[in-house]
Amino acid sequence: MRLGLFFMDLDLMQRSLQQAEPLVELGADWQSRNCFNFNKALHCIAIRNFDTATDLLVSAIATFVCTEIMAYTDFIKYTVLCGALTLKRGDVKKLLIDNPEIQQALHYNSTLREYLFSLHECEYRLFYQRLADIEVMMKEDMLLHPHYRYYIKEMRITAYDQLLSTYMSLGVPYMASQFGVSEEFIEDEVSKFIAAGRLNYKIDKVSAKIVNVPLEKNSEVFKAVIKQGDLLLNHIHKLGRVINI
Numbered sequence: 001m002r003l004g005l006f007f008m009d010l011d012l013m014q015r016s017l018q019q020a021e022p023l024v025e026l027g028a029d030w031q032s033r034n035c036f037n038f039n040k041a042l043h044c045i046a047i048r049n050f051d052t053a054t055d056l057l058v059s060a061i062a063t064f065v066c067t068e069i070m071a072y073t074d075f076i077k078y079t080v081l082c083g084a085l086t087l088k089r090g091d092v093k094k095l096l097i098d099n100p101e102i103q104q105a106l107h108y109n110s111t112l113r114e115y116l117f118s119l120h121e122c123e124y125r126l127f128y129q130r131l132a133d134i135e136v137m138m139k140e141d142m143l144l145h146p147h148y149r150y151y152i153k154e155m156r157i158t159a160y161d162q163l164l165s166t167y168m169s170l171g172v173p174y175m176a177s178q179f180g181v182s183e184e185f186i187e188d189e190v191s192k193f194i195a196a197g198r199l200n201y202k203i204d205k206v207s208a209k210i211v212n213v214p215l216e217k218n219s220e221v222f223k224a225v226i227k228q229g230d231l232l233l234n235h236i237h238k239l240g241r242v243i244n245i
Contacts, residue, residue, distance in 0.1 A: 014043060035066045038075075045078060048147055054082040061101050076105040080116050081134070081144070085154055089162070093122055113136075119159060125180040131155055157198050160190060163202055169211045170204075183208075 041056035057079040064075050083096050096102050097120060098214035106113035117123075131152060138148035163178060164170055176186040190210055193199040201210050 006183070009097070014098055033063050034060055034063050035069070036066070038066045038069065041078075042069075042143065045143055045147075046084065048150065050082050051086045053078075053085045056093050061099060073105060073109065076102065077109070077112060077137075078143075080106070080112055081151070083140075083153060084116055084119065085158075089120060092116070119155075122163070124159060124163060124178045127159055128179050128181070131159075156189065157193055160193065161199060162210060164190075164210055167212060169204075169209045172208045172210060175210065 001231060017181045036058055037056050040052045041060070043051070044053035044056065057075070060075075061079060064072060065077075080096060080102070083092060087095060096116060106116070111130060115134055118127035134155075135148055135152050138144040139152060144151070159179075162176065172183050172187050175190075176183045179186060186241060187203065190199060190201065191203055194203070196202055200213060202213055203210050
């Protein structure tokens with residue numbers, strides 16, 4: 001596994017985990033089991049399975065013992081970055097921000113601390129500044145480098161949606177000022193993500209506002225439910241005719 005991690009050989013990493021898993025299930029001690037789960041988390045990061053990586057990393061916060069693989073500070077870095085991406089806002093506070101081990105470790109890493117706290121506390125200008133620092137950090141990290149573009153994009157979407165979802169409509173100038181960027185930049189960004197189906201809003205260029213459209217989304221869901229209901233009724237009628245025959 002370590003050799004696969006060193007050379008970023010994903011196939012070797014996966015084969016190593018597959019070979020080790022039966023041995024762990026046979027009755028490994030807690031330290032070996034924890035190290036196995038940590039190696040599994042690293043493989044999940046490498047293949048961009050951040051959800052599973054988060055679960056494994058968070059569960060190991062209080063029992064991390066794999067210092068021969070990486071320093072505890074790097075373990076915290078991966079935990080915070082994965083958690084910020086995949087956890088819901090309430091879980092970020094519960095599992096990361098309020099976690100004593102995380103708090104202690106972040107005391108020595110102000111960049112990572114401000115990155116985590118600023119998004120939760122809706123300090124979007126500071127969040128955007130720290131997100132730029134995170135991008136640099138990820139580019140220099142062997143494990144994270146292949147994913148930095150994806151990660152930064154997803155975190156921007158999360159921040160935009162967190163702000164926009166609290167309003168029925170929001171002025172483009174105000175949103176731009178919140179993030180510390182130009183109006184043209186924020187309008188282009190939001191338009192791009194709306195077109196890609198990642199943000200459920202629309203831009204009113206006349207009033208320079210971004211409008212929340214939750215009813216339209218619910219309407220589509222309602223139409224889909226009605227359509228499925230009609231199909232089900234048709235099947236029931238056909239089945240009834242067959243039974244009568």
